Amino acid sequence: MPTPSHSPPTSSERLSWKTVLHHDLPASLVVFLIAVPLSLGIAAASGAPLIAGLVAAVVGGVIAGALGGSPLQVSGPAAGLTVVVAGLITQFGWAATAAITCAAGLLQIVLGVTRIGRLALSLSPAVVHGMLAGIGVTIAVQQLHVVLGGKAQSSLISNVTALPAQLIAHHGHSVVAGILTVAIVLTWPRIPKVKVIPAPLVAVVAVTALAAVTMPDVTRVDLPDNPLQSLILPVMPKGTPLEIATAVLTVALVASVESLLSAVAVDKLHRGRRSNLDRELIGQGAANAVSGALGGMPVTGVIVRSSTNVAAGARTRASAILHGLWIAAFVLAAGSMLELIPMAALAGVLLVTGLRLVQLAHIRTLRRHDELLVYVVTAVGVGVLGLAEGVLLGLVLALARVLYRLAQATVTATEADGVWTVRIRGALVFLGVSSLVRTLRSIPPGATVRIDLTVDHLDHAASEAIEDWRRGHIARGGSVEVYRAGSAEQLDDVPIRALLAKLAADGQKPAHLFITCADSRIVPTMITTSGPGDQFCVRNIGNLVPPKGSNSNSVDAAIEYAVDVLGVKSIVVCGHSSCGAAAAALAADVPEGSGLQNWLRHLEPSVRRAVALPDIVDPATGVQLSPADKLSVANVAVQLENLRSFPCVRAAEDHGRLELIGLWFDIGAATARSVLDRAPFLVRAGEELSKIRSSGTASAIATNPSSQ
Structure with a gap:
């Protein structure tokens, strides 16, 4: 079958400069145009220096693009880490946060080299999507204040309680710029034939042009005159070893999970080779180590930029690398143009980005699989308590539900014509042994008993409980026959050894x-x-x-x-x-x-x-x-x-x-x-x-x- 035009090429085609010039170069320009406003907006939402967001975009494109295992994935600062970075800046300051980012990158490299990084994908999808939803709601409410011309508060609760006063306050030109940005981002993809141009780019360019003419008092992007000399290099965080280790682990795990999930999602957008997740983790770790060392924000794979990259026709990792180089060249040569962008426009883009982290498709799927409660608890926990606390709360609830289901074997005992029938269905493990024993002990001594086992799993504790009761019941004058599911053939003993011995003898x-x-x-x-x-x-x-x-x-x-x-x-x-x-x-x-x-x-x-x-x-x-x-x-x-x-x-x-x-x-x-x-x-x-x-x-x- 022919592969679509946006599929990655064969190994021989990868070496062709013609492929790079015809496909990757145009795609890199499209991704560059959407990455600049997103990087600035994420830095502003995190409370980091704006130049730190651009540094992360450059390093993510070049380093992660060159070393990562997902060739079409584009990396940079991501909305999913906004809450984490904001908390770290409040706790440690920006220079120490850069050092934490560098250490988290080194930890990611270790996870990739030891090939245990993929365990991050073993997290419950309900917890992962709940985490992203909590982050998304936090970002959206935070940026709504900026869209309305105000200043975001430090937490979701503070932002929510301050919102009524913000709504009735005087907003000036900022609210016009912010609302117009949101409207363009939402409506542009619905216009036929022009949706190939990224909506955030159209919105930011249009609102910036309008603000330059009609909004002289709107707050705009403020970049240093000499970007290279203004970089804030990392310093050792001041805090207890536990606090520092927790911060490093949080950044490493969240960045790893988001990057790996993004890589898996990008694989579904094309028919090329699947991502090497261990190599991708090493590439992301190298990018974070370099970004932190240069005073940049944490880096992850970003699905928004990556999907744009695939849709624009990228064929190789050259597109991601080139997009990073374009950002570096633009900041150094034409950074003054970025200072024309209204902050409310960036906030409008981030507002929509945050809301899109709450996906109705995920909610419907989780509801169908009876995992919606874990999703909601995780999302609320992340928004109210914090990211680490919310994720931990979701994991505990998910684990509790698994244990509850394991303990929900159905054990019934009925009597007919003097014969007691005990039916055991489901997964019978040690958690359900007490209920099993209570049911078995309710059978009168000396009764004739038939046990029907229709179980997905029978652990050693449950097996021993059945066998101990069987021997005791027989000793008191009763009789017990044990049958496996769907078979008229009686088992002499519950343990699997007896069953295998019988099969060995009978064939x-x-x-x-x-x-x-x-x-x-x-x-x-x-x-x-x-x-x-x-x-x-x-x-x-x-x-x-x-x-x-x-x-x-x-x-x-x-x-x-x-x-x-x-x-x-x-x-x-x-x-x-x-x-x-x-x-x-x-x-x-x-x-x-x-x-x-x-x-x-x-x-x-x-x-x-x-x-x-x-x-x-x-x-x-x-x-x-x-x-x-x-x-x-x-x-x-x-x-x-x-x-x-x-x-x-x-x-x-x-x-x-x-x-x-x-x-x-x-x-x-x-x-x-x-x-x-x-x-x-x-x-x-x-x-x-x-x-x-x-x-x-x-x-x-x-x-x-x-x-x-």
């Missing part, structure tokens, strides 16, 4: 062949709530079933063995969201002649099928699937067709002994959908899955709570 008798992707995030036993001996499994890249005769001997042998020897009742093909094989097939950037390229040729019929299809919408969420997810769904349907190219499969299906089932697992939502072998393919779990509920262990696919 395997799986009822199902489960074909899925090799992706490490896909755990078949978790999806189907099954255990050892329940299913025969085949895993490969892209969950592919090449047609019979395609020389895929391993897959052929597994299918024929499962159908002819094991006599499975069904074959399940399970695709999944965010599939790397689907993304690689669409990007067409797999190394020529590699084994992966040869294997992915089996995906070409699925690509053709997906291209010919209309958009696919998840019926449960109403969300349109991305092109890669659409391909992975269509791919499941194609593999179901390929299965019928095997004579043994076709014969068993014709005689009613075998059923073919398609599944698609949404990793982010932990939900399964049924896939038909005909359009529109994707249906709600339960509509098509109901047909396998009576077929042994696979009923767990339909009855697992995570699949509903």
